[in-house]
Amino acid sequence: MLCDSENDANSSLFESIAQDLRENGYSINPGALPVSLSNLLRESIGRLPDRFFSSAGVGRGQAHLHDEQVRSDDICWISDDSPAGKQWLQWASELQLYLNRRLFLGLFSFESHFARYRPGDFYQRHLDSFKGDANRVLSMVVYLNKDWSPEDGGQLVLYKDEHDDNGTCVVPEMGTVVVFLSDEFPHEVLPADRERYSIAGWYRVNTSTESRIDPPH
Incomplete structure (x- = not known):
């Protein structure tokens, strides 16, 4: 459970994210995840046996494939069957409700899944969604790395469009929360010199029809 001060911090963070999304389409918030939740998630991913992780793929449905030339991290999907997973999904749900009220995103x-990057792992520049092609609306990344410095590498580079060759670098420090429009911001993960932990998540709209039910994943 979050304490009152962390609940107040959440309200401030959620409003900051909403304003950033409205004005810029992305929001970068260093060390903003509640400390108790950050620590719980970091402990949880650190205890996961290797067998719980699988090689990450790219694409969706029949187009899903594994290509280590594109990305080389391992992932573990998060459910609510553990205290850490339950608290994380509750926090993400509260953010979802707030953004729906403030920005009418639907x-x-x-x-979401845990992501584990071994030294040298990477994820090449890509979009999480393509306009008119998928139902991912918002992407969110949270970092779970203690005592991380820029010299350790592993930065997220967020590009404003396909013509941007410089980008904005985000150091994957503990508790940093990044949210951005899934179909507008190409991004990549640079190789790191240390093992690197994060959570990647996506908020979706419902694209179900009478003949097809849209599953979460």
């Missing part, structure tokens, strides 16, 4: 569901 966010319908949320999915």
